Amino acid sequence: MSWGVMAGQLAWGGLIEEGWRKGPWTAEEDRLLIEHVRLHGDGRWSSVARLAGLKRNGKSCRLRWVNYLRPDLKRGQITPHEESIIVELHARWGNRWSTIARSLPGRTDNEIKNYWRTHFKKKAKLSPDNSDKARTRLLKRQQFQQQQQQQLQRLQQQTQHQQPLQINQLDMRKIVSLLDENEDKAPSTPQMRQEMAPNAIYPNTTEEHGFLYYNMFNVNASVPEASNEDILWDGLWNLDDLHGNVGVACETSKASMQNLVAPFC
DNA sequence: AATAGCGGCAACCGCTACCTG
DNA sequence: ACAGGTAGCGGTTGCCGCTAT
Numbered sequence: 584m585s586w587g588v589m590a591g592q593l594a595w596g597g598l599i600e601e602g603w604r605k606g607p608w609t610a611e612e613d614r615l616l617i618e619h620v621r622l623h624g625d626g627r628w629s630s631v632a633r634l635a636g637l638k639r640n641g642k643s644c645r646l647r648w649v650n651y652l653r654p655d656l657k658r659g660q661i662t663p664h665e666e667s668i669i670v671e672l673h674a675r676w677g678n679r680w681s682t683i684a685r686s687l688p689g690r691t692d693n694e695i696k697n698y699w700r701t702h703f704k705k706k707a708k709l710s711p712d713n714s715d716k717a718r719t720r721l722l723k724r725q726q727f728q729q730q731q732q733q734q735l736q737r738l739q740q741q742t743q744h745q746q747p748l749q750i751n752q753l754d755m756r757k758i759v760s761l762l763d764e765n766e767d768k769a770p771s772t773p774q775m776r777q778e779m780a781p782n783a784i785y786p787n788t789t790e791e792h793g794f795l796y797y798n799m800f801n802v803n804a805s806v807p808e809a810s811n812e813d814i815l816w817d818g819l820w821n822l823d824d825l826h827g828n829v830g831v832a833c834e835t836s837k838a839s840m841q842n843l844v845a846p847f848c
Numbered sequence: 849a850a851t852a853g854c855g856g857c858a859a860c861c862g863c864t865a866c867c868t869g
Numbered sequence: 870a871c872a873g874g875t876a877g878c879g880g881t882t883g884c885c886g887c888t889a890t
Contacts, residue, residue: 607858607884629875645876646859681878692878697857853889860882867875 604638608647612637616644617652650693657689661698669695670703 604612619635625648628641637644661669665687672683680692680699687695 605860627875641875642861642877643859649877650858678879693858696879701856851890853887855887856885858882858884861880863878863880865875865877868873869871 603640603643605643608639608651612639613647613652616648620648620652650691655689656691661690661694665690666698666702669699673699673703 615635615637616631619631623631623634625631625645628645630641631637631644632639632641635644639647668686669683672686676682678696680696684690684692684695
């Protein structure tokens with residue numbers, strides 16, 4: 584017996600890999616899986632396949648249930664509201680789709696991942712980076728990390744009840760600092776922003792926060808200026824590409840992000 | 849009308865984290 | 870502490886339908 588065959592036999596569910604059905608699920612398979620979960624609950628996916636009489640491995644059953652059959656799933660298009668949350672959380676956490684999905688009830692990580700790739704990634708291609716801009720961002724990244732460390736140390740000395748707001752503001756400043764090279768391309772004062780997007784939300788605050796919120800929420804607002812939009816997406820996407828560490832650096836403030844997102848839910 | 853190209857989405861794959869004995 | 874099994878995650882692939890030529 585070859586090692587390949589042995590590995591197959593030891594795969595998920597402990598059954599022989601050969602003989603598992605693959606590809607699109609049929610209505611009958613869906614019905615069997617739904618009925619099984621209704622009777623026994625989800626979990627123990629390796630045995631679900633066998634008990635439900637499905638020729639699918641456990642991994643496939645879990646995926647089908649989680650991404651498609653779960654009764655609490657939302658159907659239909661991602662709303663502009665959800666989109667803005669996705670944008671915001673992706674800027675903070677990067678490609679941590681399951682984390683992002685937890686903030687969007689009824690949406691799956693797979694759905695959000697697909698949505699991001701088809702709707703947003705292409706935007707990066709529209710405004711290809713050049714090396715000068717890349718260098719500038721790299722410098723800013725280094726400054727970012729230094730300041731992040733210093734300020735986190737300072738924050739640790741502050742009282743606990745003040746901490747969430749302080750970290751929140753800190754993170755927003757950092758993101759803004761990475762975006763501000765485009766500042767001349769977008770309105771920077773509250774008056775200008777108000778003129779261009781009277782319905783946009785500018786919570787709480789400082790000039791910088793307002794600028795960021797202008798950029799983030801105006802993507803879906805009533806100002807169809809492709810240039811500004813591209814600038815924003817370029818900026819956010821490059822945050823992701825060049826600053827994988829941003830997500831890590833911001834890990835400490837997940838709680839504050841929850842506070843930020845909560846009002847939208 | 850035919851078909852090439854593209855976008856959207858479901859599903860698969862490989863890896864890692866977690867759990868349990 | 871360790872190993873094996875299970876669950877979950879993110880990246881990738883392939884199919885299908887729509888649109889432009």
